[in-house]
Amino acid sequence: MDLCLVIKQRLQDLGLEQRDLAVAANVTESYISQLLTRKKMPPASDRTDIYDKMAKFLKLPAGKLAEMAGLQRKEELKRNLGEPPAPLLKEVRELILRKCAPDKEKQVRAIFEKQPFGELERLVTQKLLDVVKRVAKEELGSENWLQLVARLVGRSYEQMRVIVLEFLDTDVFSVSVEDCDSFLDPLIESWDMDLSTFAMEVVLNRRLAPGYPKKFEFVEKEADRPSEEPAFKRFLRDRFLSGDAIEEEIEFLKRLRFNGKRPTPLYYYRELQNLRDPLHFRNASGSSMRNSSGGPK
Template identity: 35%
Template sequence: MPAALPLKQPVKVGQLLRRRLRELKRTPRELAEAVNVSEDYMADLVTGRRRPPAPGRTDLYAPMTKFLRLHRNDLPTCARAERAAGPAGRRRPDAEVSRQVLELCLPERQRVLQRRLSRPDGAELDHVIVGRLLQVAQGFVNRKLEDEVGLRMAATRDGCTYLEARMRLLEFLDADAESLTPRDCDEFLRPRITSWDIDLETHAMRIVLK
């Protein structure tokens, strides 16, 4: 079967995956194997139970596009539209996550920031801080994900399979400021970030890495 023509209008990612799998007479399991993710992860994506990864996640969308013979922009375009059409309004980051993040701030600034974060408009600042630190940590994880040999060695050391180790990294890359967990902070943020500070007027951040 030839490659699909570019979509005229974006649809939900799960809908596109289901349609193309049906057209190619392939299964979600085969797609999971091609993308090197767990069957559960792919099943959730295909059925729409999982929010689609960010449009820039070429580590997932590129092999999916190749397997499904889609136009290279179809999945990122659909993901962008679906994520933009999500629930209105944003939840504040987890309180324990915010506490752990604040502990990494320069000690002399913690009290000032704590007061600012407790104000009614503090939620937006909370999002900015957690989101920026998350982006930094995800950059490290992206590079770790690209090192298959190193990841396989780490999986052996930690007593898990390569796929289990890979999925843990992928789950973290799917996180945003609202879904970041205290475990994520312990495992990915704190080991990488020594300290940070923020200009409360411009929101420019200075992040010191380990």
């Protein structure tokens, strides 16, 4: 079922207007209008209470609107994936550079200009977005916080709720000037990065986001080694089974994986014998390893 059609039909059945729904959902009438005309993508259901408020007002089963919104979002995202990403707007880049630590700003600017919308610019922008979106999501249910931010950016409470919903759907490819004016600029005091390790620190406006600076590090490390099978350990302890297995053979047996099945120590013994049996392997010429008389070596 179509989200927009269902909402329109319920409004008609109940003799209500879009402005009534906007009041019930604590958003602007303009936002409701754009949702119902598909000019705005429905917000993700896990980031907002708008569907609960609308469903209650329209006397619909709980979760129905959220489910339909999720399906519509998937279709929209599929279509958008085929479109090439646009570079950051000039105003967005300038804000990010202005918030950069003074001793790094010149160096970072040079990298941004040499590699427009390159890896570093995308990394920094995405991380700043992630930090601010986390704050916005946590505070979405706080009327006091929304009122405070609304006053700072010259918006009404209802407008601010709409802006937050749209901002939570923003990514590095779609960040707008309005996102900067409403969130990135007022919430971020500064950011710094160690360009050799890409460790990043973000300092937030304590009035809007109390707490310690957020630190992020990008450290290369080896993947965790999978744990050994219990039967493999018993196989190694049993000298009758493991015998004179050499290091290369043990390493080979250790790497075997079974997709949920549990082998026995005897399995490893047989696998070891198979590994040593020349009939199971071919030499470089592709023929089986046999001696001159035709029998196995």
